[in-house]
Amino acid sequence: MDPTRLSLRKWLPMAGGWSLLLMPWVYAAAVSDHGPALRVLLVLDVLAYIAGYAAGLYYAMWSSRRVVVVVTVVGMAGLWAGMVVGLGAGGTDGGVLYTISFLLVTIMALLPKRVSAVVAVLVVAGAFVLYSVVFGAVDLGSVVGIVAMTMAMIGMFGLIRVNTELRVAREELARMAVTQERDRMARDLHDVLGHSLTTITVKAGLARRLLERGDDVRAADEVADVERLGRQALSDVRATISANRVASLAAELAGAREALRAAQIEADLPRAVDDVPAERQQVFAYVLREGVTNAIRHSGAGRVAVRLSPDSIEIVDDGVGAPTGTPAGNGLTGLAERVAAIGGWVDSGPGERGGWRLAATCPPAPAGAASTRTNDRAAR
Numbered sequence: 462m463d464p465t466r467l468s469l470r471k472w473l474p475m476a477g478g479w480s481l482l483l484m485p486w487v488y489a490a491a492v493s494d495h496g497p498a499l500r501v502l503l504v505l506d507v508l509a510y511i512a513g514y515a516a517g518l519y520y521a522m523w524s525s526r527r528v529v530v531v532v533t534v535v536g537m538a539g540l541w542a543g544m545v546v547g548l549g550a551g552g553t554d555g556g557v558l559y560t561i562s563f564l565l566v567t568i569m570a571l572l573p574k575r576v577s578a579v580v581a582v583l584v585v586a587g588a589f590v591l592y593s594v595v596f597g598a599v600d601l602g603s604v605v606g607i608v609a610m611t612m613a614m615i616g617m618f619g620l621i622r623v624n625t626e627l628r629v630a631r632e633e634l635a636r637m638a639v640t641q642e643r644d645r646m647a648r649d650l651h652d653v654l655g656h657s658l659t660t661i662t663v664k665a666g667l668a669r670r671l672l673e674r675g676d677d678v679r680a681a682d683e684v685a686d687v688e689r690l691g692r693q694a695l696s697d698v699r700a701t702i703s704a705n706r707v708a709s710l711a712a713e714l715a716g717a718r719e720a721l722r723a724a725q726i727e728a729d730l731p732r733a734v735d736d737v738p739a740e741r742q743q744v745f746a747y748v749l750r751e752g753v754t755n756a757i758r759h760s761g762a763g764r765v766a767v768r769l770s771p772d773s774i775e776i777v778d779d780g781v782g783a784p785t786g787t788p789a790g791n792g793l794t795g796l797a798e799r800v801a802a803i804g805g806w807v808d809s810g811p812g813e814r815g816g817w818r819l820a821a822t823c824p825p826a827p828a829g830a831a832s833t834r835t836n837d838r839a840a841r
Contacts, residue, residue, distance in 0.1 A: 469519065472519050473515065473516075473519075476514060476515040476516075476518070476519070477515055479514075479563075480511045480514060480515050480563075482560075483507060483510065483511050483560060483563070486507050486544065486548065486557060486560060487504055487507045487508065487511075489548055489553045489557075490503035490504045490506070490507050490544075490547065490548060490553075491504050493547070493548060493553055495547070495550070499547070502547075503543075503544070503547040503548070506540055506543045506544050506547060507544055509540050510537065510540040510541060510544060510560075510563065513533065513536060513537045513540060513567070514537070514563045514566070514567065517533050517536070517537070518533060518537075518566070518567050518570060518571070520533075521533040521571050522570055522571065530571045530572070533567060533571060534567055534568055534571055534572065534580075537563070537564050537567045538564055538584065541560065541561060541563075541564045541588075542591060544557065544560065545557055545558075545588075545591055545592060545595055546591070546595055549595035549596050550595070558588065558592050558599070558603055558607065559603075559606070559607070559610075561584070561585065561588050561607065562610055562614070564584065565581050565584070565585070565610070565611060565614045566614065568580050568581050568584060569581060569614050569615065569617075569618035570618065574618075574619070574622050577615075577618065578615045581611055581614065581615060582611065585607055585608070585611050588607070589604070589607075644798075647795075648795035648798070648799075650698065654694065654698070655750075655751075655754050655792060657690055657691075657693065657694035657697065658694070659720070659754050659757050659758050660690055660716070660719070660720040660723065660757075661687050661690050661691060661694070663720060663723045663724045663757060664683050664686050664687050664690065664720075664723045665683075665684075665687055667683050667723050667724075667725075668680045668683035668684050668687065671683060683723070686719070686723075708743045708746035708747055708750070709742070709743075709746060710734045710737060710742040710743070710745050710746040710749065711734050712746075713746040713749045713750050714730055714731065714734065714749065714767075716750075717730060717749060717750070717753040717767070718730055720753060720754075720757060721753065721756075721757070721765055724757045726756070726757065726762055726763060726764065726765055726778075727763060727764040727765070728764075728765055728767075729764065729765070729766035729767065730766075730767045731767060731768070731769040734769065736769075736770065736771045737769065737770075737771055738771060740803065741771075741803060741805075741823060744799050744800055744802075744803055744805075744821070745769070745774045745821065747795075747796060747799055748774050748776070748796055748799075748800070748807075748819065748821040749767065749774060749776065751792045751793070751796055751819065752765075752767075752776030752819040753765065753767075753776065754792075755792070755817070755819070756776065756778040756780065756817070759780070760778045760780025760781060760816065760817055761780045761781050762778035762779050762780030762816060763779055763780075764778065764779050765777070765778045766778075771825075772822060772823050772824070772825055773820060773821060773822040773823065774820065774821050775818065775819070775820040775821075776818070776819045776820070777812050777816060777817070777818045777819075778812075778816045778817050779812075779814070779815060779816040780816050780817060781816075793807065793809060793819075796821065800821045800823070803823060804823060804824055805821055805822055805823035805824070806821070806822060807819070807820070807821050808820045808821075808822070
């Protein structure tokens with residue numbers, strides 16, 4: 462478990478439980494051979510060591526100030542050294558060497574992973590020197606035990622840090638997934654509703670003009686189309702939310718022809734989409750929808766031409782175009798993302814003869830893909 466993720470309510474019982482292992486040294490300090498004043502100071506030293514581990518370490522782990530970390534580590538080291546010297550001078554048994562484990566935990570938890578292991582090894586080496594000065598030579602069993610404990614601390618905190626990094630990466634991936642899904646829904650809803658509502662508006666206007674001229678039959682047909690488009694838009698929105706919607710290039714061509722007719726714009730559209738690789742048809746369908754929608758809504762054009770090839774789609778109108786320096790809208794931004802996902806790019810701007818041009822281009826399709834489509838058509 463990563464201690465830096467524990468709440469204070471969980472940390473204190475855990476740290477307090479481990480701190481109970483230091484209580485024998487509180488008693489040893491109280492009954493040492495020192496005078497009363499020194500015994501009190503030694504007891505306070507051990508209690509401060511316990512408090513540094515149980516409370517100071519937790520505060521330092523959550524603090525962003527480097528000075529707090531340094532003071533905590535140095536303070537714990539000083540308290541441990543004072544405890545060893547005081548207990549040794551007081552004639553207490555030398556098993557106090559193992560209490561260095563609390564100092565090692567502090568070092569491994571607070572210092573960066575690049576230096577914590579080195580500092581831990583140096584502290585243990587210094588502890589052996591101090592212990593041998595106060596109590597005499599360190600027995601082999603204690604050396605092996607302390608070294609094993611130190612290596613275990615290094616390995617344990619290494620795993621903690623790896624788990625922490627994995628958790629942070631997982632949380633970041635989750636945030637990115639939410640952001641990407643939100644962007645997908647915004648992009649798809651823009652594509653679906655922008656075109657559908659534009660077509661519905663144009664057809665409703667045409668129906669009104671027909672009613673004004675007394676052509677009830679054609680007006681009724683247009684109103685029926687408005688109803689059908691409304692139902693289709695509702696279905697597309699539901700499919701978009703559930704990520705099940707797949708755009709059809711052939712269907713978009715038919716829809717574009719109908720929308721341009723209702724807007725009284727001459728349409729020059731391709732009659733087939735067989736030459737376009739299947740993996741590009743959906744993206745090209747979105748490009749066609751965006752281009753035709755923008756032409757109807759913004760261009761004031763009298764004619765819209767669509768050029769389609771296996772590697773590109775181009776929508777050109779003869780309208781007023783757009784002012785120089787006009788920023789790209791959400792639709793063009795979403796298109797650029799869609800086309801980039803299949804290795805292509807989007808160009809938009811004034812056409813050679815005025816108006817506006819929107820084009821999406823992909824690298825040439827592999828020769829194998831072209832021959833496959835040719836064989837499929839031959840088989841049919």
